[in-house]
Amino acid sequence: MTKKQRLTGPQRRAQLLEVGRELFASRGYEATSIEEVAAQAGVSKPIVYEHFGAKEGLYAAIVEREMDGLVQRMSDAIAQGSARERFEGAVVAFLSYAKEEPAGFAVLTRDSPTSSARRGLTRVIDDLAQRVGDIFQAEFSRAGFNPKVAPVYANALVGMVTQVGVWWAAEGRPLSLEHVAKHVVALGWMGLRHLPSEPAVQGPRPKGRHKG
Amino acid sequence: MTKKQRLTGPQRRAQLLEVGRELFASRGYEATSIEEVAAQAGVSKPIVYEHFGAKEGLYAAIVEREMDGLVQRMSDAIAQGSARERFEGAVVAFLSYAKEEPAGFAVLTRDSPTSSARRGLTRVIDDLAQRVGDIFQAEFSRAGFNPKVAPVYANALVGMVTQVGVWWAAEGRPLSLEHVAKHVVALGWMGLRHLPSEPAVQGPRPKGRHKG
DNA sequence: CGGGTAGCCTACTTGCCGGTAACTTACGAT
DNA sequence: ATCGTAAGTTACCGGCAAGTAGGCTACCCG
Structure with a gap:
């Protein structure tokens, strides 16, 4: 399988936006957990917070x-x-x-x-x-x-x-x-x-x- | 003040539908808690569950x-x-x-x-x-x-x-x-x-x- | 009066999830 | 090689809200 690849900041950010969009689209805001987003991106929760501060930050960026x-x-x-x-x-x-x-x-x-x-x-x-x-x-x-x-x-x-x-x-x-x-x-x-x-x-x- | 009034089943049920509708309308489904519905009806949580089984039951009835x-x-x-x-x-x-x-x-x-x-x-x-x-x-x-x-x-x-x-x-x-x-x-x-x-x-x- | 029942309550348990602290590892530049 | 930094991790906290167990109380009916 693909190696546990380390991405640069912007790359990871873009990927999280992508993953988040898909998840929010299919599950809605409330039903989507940050953990899920992180998991789907092959990364751990704090990374998401590092890029977007909070759940709403991620959502706002996507919207x-x-x-x-x-x-x-x-x-x-x-x-x-x-x-x-x-x-x-x-x-x-x-x-x-x-x-x-x-x-x-x-x-x-x-x-x-x-x-x-x-x-x-x-x-x-x-x-x-x-x-x-x-x-x-x-x-x-x-x-x-x-x-x-x-x-x-x-x-x-x-x-x-x-x-x-x-x-x-x-x-x-x-x-x-x-x-x-x-x-x-x-x-x-x-x-x-x-x-x-x-x-x-x-x-x-x-x-x-x-x-x- | 209004006495701690005991209502009949159907009456209470109707009241809960009313209260729930208002709450779901203003806060949305996820952001509305059963406790809130119960409180607003001057009653405790289990009453709601007695009438509607689950949160979705209440919502479904209202819809x-x-x-x-x-x-x-x-x-x-x-x-x-x-x-x-x-x-x-x-x-x-x-x-x-x-x-x-x-x-x-x-x-x-x-x-x-x-x-x-x-x-x-x-x-x-x-x-x-x-x-x-x-x-x-x-x-x-x-x-x-x-x-x-x-x-x-x-x-x-x-x-x-x-x-x-x-x-x-x-x-x-x-x-x-x-x-x-x-x-x-x-x-x-x-x-x-x-x-x-x-x-x-x-x-x-x-x-x-x-x-x- | 004395029960039965319908209505109601207190007091939990459970599990999830947002958010954070503190630590570790890859990697490029010097 | 080694050091600094950016990238990533584990392990936790705190809170909230869904749902439940079991007991209490008002009221009707004889």
Whole structure:
């Protein structure tokens, strides 16, 4: 068998990130023990602590890395083209990530450890929705729609793609990526193109609203 | 002060379900201890075990009850009316549930305990998507679309509504239910009415049907 | 009043897991 | 070769939470 190999710091760190990702993906945060991570890496517990300080440190490092990867893909995808092309690009990028990085996708999709709640929105997907929401907000204002409903669409689209991604991955990807993307894009795009006008469009007369 | 009141079995059981739901909703499964549940109910640990056997038993009972409640609302909502009305009804029913049963909604939205995976799809929402998918499947076949893509739409719609619900609840429901529902329905309905035809359609069915 | 039973409690055991202290070993540079 | 350092180890602590054994008490019913 492979000799008990000594790795350099960065190498070991990278390996632990890899192993941790796989474990967190399959078992979830709570059900994964540091000992397990260490064992799977052929190393002992304190090594993990040496690199990441605490369990949450390891988890945070993994999530951050995956988040960066996903955001990178999405950013590239919406860098240019018509609005429709960018939308389609975003969907394809998201599904590609789900396909090519199943473990990372699983980690991002699962619940976070309870303590790391920031600002009340705990799940990572919510973060993504927030970013999309910011983009939409500007876009909506520009187009004369009520920007307050932008988050509704942002969350709707993110949730749509996410859930489809989860199903698609869990089901062993029964359809091709292009196939799935096509339908999702169609569903989302049509809705966006037919935004209903509403009483509360920002016209000259802001109407008195009832309860929130 | 309230006397150390002795409750009957069913009463205590109901109370524990209530307390447990609240706790699981706010802390999540792992972070909630049976002792906490017992304390909050003004009772000691073994009582909980007497009623539910194990922690998972309590959790399962709570989830099942909430799931039933949600399904009940949805079923009522889609019992009659045009397709569009039923769709709208389903969305409204879902959001109403999120609004009126925030704790239950939180429980259903969170991750389940790792061990209770059934059929590979662990999350409760996936169950819902499955049911919707079955309905769509039949509907798609009838309308001449490829039924294999039905789950895509089912998951997309369920994910859409779910994520919007999560956001809406987490944000303290900044918009009215009707307002949110209107936009979500618009987004979903438009997409459904313009299903893209595709190479793999079964049968000579060229064009999307019209209906009022 | 006197039992029986249903509801409830105290007081454990057990095992796991996050985290740490203190020691050991490989290895390259001088 | 040897010394310094980075890499890795064993062996422990402390705490918490799941689950249980066995005893107590209120209340109903005759």
